[in-house]
Amino acid sequence: xxNKTSSxxxxxxxxVYYDSSERSYDQNHILTIQNDTLTFLFEADDxxxxxxxEGICMLVISNTLDPKYFSExxxxxxxxxxxxxYFNFIPLxxxxxxxxxxxxxxxxxxxxxxxxxxxxxxxxxxxxxxxVAYYYNIRSTNYIFSGExxxxxxxxxxxSGTLYTxxxxxxxxxxxxxxxxxxxEQFHTQSTKEEVCSYLTFIxxxxxxxxDKEKLINRVFKISRDSRTSVEKFVQADEDKSQYDQNSMxxxxxxxxxDLLKSSIKQxxxxxxxxxxxxxxxxxxxxxxxxxxxxxxxxxxxxxxxDYFAISRSTLQSLFRNNLHIAPKEYISNLKLDKSKLLxxxxxxxxxxxxxxxxxxxxxxxxRRFKQKFGINPxxxxxxxxx
Numbered sequence: 001x002x003n004k005t006s007s008x009x010x011x012x013x014x015x016v017y018y019d020s021s022e023r024s025y026d027q028n029h030i031l032t033i034q035n036d037t038l039t040f041l042f043e044a045d046d047x048x049x050x051x052x053x054e055g056i057c058m059l060v061i062s063n064t065l066d067p068k069y070f071s072e073x074x075x076x077x078x079x080x081x082x083x084x085x086y087f088n089f090i091p092l093x094x095x096x097x098x099x100x101x102x103x104x105x106x107x108x109x110x111x112x113x114x115x116x117x118x119x120x121x122x123x124x125x126x127x128x129x130x131x132v133a134y135y136y137n138i139r140s141t142n143y144i145f146s147g148e149x150x151x152x153x154x155x156x157x158x159x160s161g162t163l164y165t166x167x168x169x170x171x172x173x174x175x176x177x178x179x180x181x182x183x184x185e186q187f188h189t190q191s192t193k194e195e196v197c198s199y200l201t202f203i204x205x206x207x208x209x210x211x212d213k214e215k216l217i218n219r220v221f222k223i224s225r226d227s228r229t230s231v232e233k234f235v236q237a238d239e240d241k242s243q244y245d246q247n248s249m250x251x252x253x254x255x256x257x258x259d260l261l262k263s264s265i266k267q268x269x270x271x272x273x274x275x276x277x278x279x280x281x282x283x284x285x286x287x288x289x290x291x292x293x294x295x296x297x298x299x300x301x302x303x304x305x306x307d308y309f310a311i312s313r314s315t316l317q318s319l320f321r322n323n324l325h326i327a328p329k330e331y332i333s334n335l336k337l338d339k340s341k342l343l344x345x346x347x348x349x350x351x352x353x354x355x356x357x358x359x360x361x362x363x364x365x366x367x368r369r370f371k372q373k374f375g376i377n378p379x380x381x382x383x384x385x386x387x
Contacts, residue, residue, distance in 0.1 A: 055096030161197030
């Protein structure tokens with residue numbers, strides 16, 4: 001999934017605003033974004049406010065000029081980019097436009113980095129251009145096909161029995177639910193022995209890279225359950241022959257080929273036992289954390305969050321425990337205390353005012369919690385950083 005600037009991950013670079021109509025700026029500049037690659041990032045000596053005004057735009061942002069630490073966010077809502085943070089933009093279509101707002105005295109400079117940064121676009125690395133032919137074969141015992149080669153790709157999927165094949169004198173043996181791919185101009189033979197064999201043959205025209213071609217040829221694949229389902233969908237589409245079934249047939253075959261490519265480079269991964277539930281939890285916790293951040297300068301409490309999101313206290317506790325390993329009340333308190341350090345550094349408010357701004361019940365409670373977390377009371381911290 002793409003990250004949006006309205007996600008929690010963006011908060012280390014700035015803030016997101018649902019409504020920025022009350023803000024005014026000395027300078028507003030429309031920037032047209034056309035380049036797919038970046039050689040520099042911008043850096044401003046004051047906060048910059050950005051919103052997308054045309055097209056879809058990717059924000060590339062970082063606290064360093066090392067490209068391996070660059071983060072990407074699709075611009076969503078009006079955002080603030082903190083001063084000193086490096087940023088630039090890449091269009092997700094052919095072009096896009098963003099509006100940047102800042103104060104008149106703000107300086108924005110280009111910071112060049114080593115190399116070139118390119119957003120990895122999602123494009124197919126192969127495409128079946130045409131389904132040339134397909135048929136179901138039932139071969140009796142001791143069947144022999146002397147061989148052929150042609151300009152198309154051929155996929156053979158064994159339904160039952162055993163099929164013997166050679167590809168340029170290399171021998172292969174296929175059993176039920178196994179598949180082999182013949183590349184264009186690969187000479188191949190097929191035969192059976194003591195049992196009847198039935199198999200599907202698909203002949204296609206396919207655009208594919210040489211690297212991916214090598215992953216498909218000269219090997220037998222045991223296809224996955226999902227690929228078997230896709231073959232069944234192909235057969236069903238052939239039987240139905242409604243208006244869009246030809247599309248469905250090609251899509252089904254592309255799924256099988258893609259599954260083969262994935263299996264050729266598959267590595268062991270930890271897979272969520274309930275991916276849909278995990279996705280729901282990720283989205284829910286993200287929205288809750290954004291809500292907390294936007295309301296951190298209030299006397300925010302757990303009950304208010306539960307009411308706003310229409311969830312029980314136990315559900316909220318579970319979300320935080322399972323995903324953040326912290327209780328929601330403690331998370332809110334820690335965030336308030338982190339914000340208090342920023343407010344102290346700004347030197348605009350007294351300690352008493354900061355306690356009130358952050359919704360602490362009293363300055364004494366605020367001071368006690370501050371010292372518990374940071375090992376120093378707020379006044380001592382203020383004196384230390386202002387010296």
